[in-house]
Amino acid sequence: MEKRPFLIDCDTGTDDAIAIMAALYSPQIDIQAITSVNGNVAEVYTSRNNLDLMEYLGKDIPVARGAVRALQGGGINAEGGAECHGEKGLGTIQLPTAQRAFDPRVADQVIYDTAVKCKGELELLVIGPMTNIAIALCNHLDLAGLIKRIWFMGGAALGGNVLPTAEFNIWADALAAHIVTQSGIPMTMVGLDVTLKAVMTEEDIALLRQAGTKAANLTADLLDFMVVRRDEGGEDLVMHDALALAAALCPECLVCKDCFIDVEFSHPYTMGYTFVDQGGRTGKAPNAAVALDIDVPMFRRWLVEAISRSALEK
Ligand code: RIB
Ligand code: CA
Numbered sequence: 001m002e003k004r005p006f007l008i009d010c011d012t013g014t015d016d017a018i019a020i021m022a023a024l025y026s027p028q029i030d031i032q033a034i035t036s037v038n039g040n041v042a043e044v045y046t047s048r049n050n051l052d053l054m055e056y057l058g059k060d061i062p063v064a065r066g067a068v069r070a071l072q073g074g075g076i077n078a079e080g081g082a083e084c085h086g087e088k089g090l091g092t093i094q095l096p097t098a099q100r101a102f103d104p105r106v107a108d109q110v111i112y113d114t115a116v117k118c119k120g121e122l123e124l125l126v127i128g129p130m131t132n133i134a135i136a137l138c139n140h141l142d143l144a145g146l147i148k149r150i151w152f153m154g155g156a157a158l159g160g161n162v163l164p165t166a167e168f169n170i171w172a173d174a175l176a177a178h179i180v181t182q183s184g185i186p187m188t189m190v191g192l193d194v195t196l197k198a199v200m201t202e203e204d205i206a207l208l209r210q211a212g213t214k215a216a217n218l219t220a221d222l223l224d225f226m227v228v229r230r231d232e233g234g235e236d237l238v239m240h241d242a243l244a245l246a247a248a249l250c251p252e253c254l255v256c257k258d259c260f261i262d263v264e265f266s267h268p269y270t271m272g273y274t275f276v277d278q279g280g281r282t283g284k285a286p287n288a289a290v291a292l293d294i295d296v297p298m299f300r301r302w303l304v305e306a307i308s309r310s311a312l313e314k
Contacts, residue, residue: 003030005118006248007111009066010241011039011128011169012049013085014222019127019241020050021215022306024059025313026249032114032122033062035107039128039172041082041089043068046128047102049089055098057215057310066107067131070173074162074271084235091225093218108136115146123248126152126180127241129169134176137183149186153244155261155274156192157290163272167192171272174265181261187288189261190244191274194254194294200237202227204304211308219307242303247291250302255293258286 006029010016023031034054036047043066051063086092103110111132115122124147126133133150137143154169154177162168170177181187200223208220226237246253260282264273276290 001028004028004123005030005032005121006123006125007031007033007035007114008125009035009037009107009111009128009132010050011037011041011046012053013040013046013089014091014225015239015241016040016127017049017053017090018219018222018239019125019245020053021057021219022242022303023125023245024057025215025309026306027309028249031061032118033064033103033110035064035066035110035132037066037107037128037132038068038070039169040085041087045088049095051098051100051102052095055100056095056218062103062110064103064105064107064110067135070129070131070176071134072175072265073129073173074166074171084229086225091222093221093225107132108139111136112140112143115143120146121148122146123148124150125245125248126150126154127169127244129172130154130176130180131173134173134179137179144183144185147185149188150180151188151190151244151248153190153195153241155189155263155276157274157276157278157292159192161192165270166272167274170263170274174263174272177263177272178265181263181287184287188247188256189274189288189290190247190254191291194291195240195243196238197294197296198239198243198299199296200239200300200303204300207304208307211311213310215310216307239303243294243299246299246302250299253295253299253302254291256289256291259288259290260284260286261288261290
């Protein structure tokens with residue numbers, strides 16, 4: 001079966017790294033490139049984490065640097081994630097510094113060039129603020145028609161984590177999220193409604209340790225960091241970003257509903273609010289499949305199996 005071409009745009013962070021590793025060892029897809037954005041921590045760290053992770057795992061996938069600040073969002077440099085992801089984004093883990101260089105192109109150019117190369121078959125996994133995607137859409141009129149689907153972690157039909165009404169990825173660059181959600185590209189929204197339930201356990205960590213590969217052990221180390229964070233009153237072992245990948249590769253893990261969505265970006269109290277028209281009251285045609293329910297055991301099994309598949313690599 002033909003592998004589905006994917007590009008991952010991310011603000012690597014701990015849960016981004018786990019999602020990337022699940023993608024690397026999923027046989028259905030072929031990762032064309034990884035583009036980095038400011039988000040959990042500054043872009044200088046998110047891009048460094050992406051490049052170091054690729055070299056650590058022996059993957060010769062292009063890694064590009066990207067937007068260092070938002071178009072318009074809640075925080076110019078959303079480094080607020082340090083308490084959640086550690087100072088440089090990978091918890092207490094310091095990977096060996098990669099010897100190879102970043103792709104010489106900036107993220108938005110890599111996104112466009114890859115979309116052209118894939119002739120309309122490219123799918124995007126977007127698991128950080130959407131700045132790079134929005135810039136690429138603004139720079140290339142034909143890009144929207146070249147993206148098969150966007151699978152994004154962001155927003156919430158109800159609630160928020162950075163404001164009562166806003167989720168971090170969307171809040172961090174609300175204007176970018178508005179541009180992307182209104183682009184006409186088919187998309188699936190995987191928001192807090194389901195990601196906050198996507199919690200891994202110590203049992204999953206033990207299973208990953210049994211796999212014993214570099215990727216499985218690194219995932220277990222990242223989850224161990226999250227155990228300490230949880231026990232100190234921080235976020236649980238929540239797999240926000242990996243669930244967005246699961247939407248694409250294990251769709252039976254989620255229940256989705258086609259809704260019209262948009263993003264508010266004009267007022268500080270509603271910055272990053274994702275309007276999800278579940279009842280069709282606007283009369284506007286749905287522009288996203290919105291994940292509203294999750295089979296948690298199925299997701300946990302899928303994630304452990306995906307990363308454990310690294311043991312099959314020669
Ligand atoms: O709100 C959760 C999202 O914010 C995840 O993508 C996490 O990595 C952070 O970027
Ligand atoms: Ca992320």
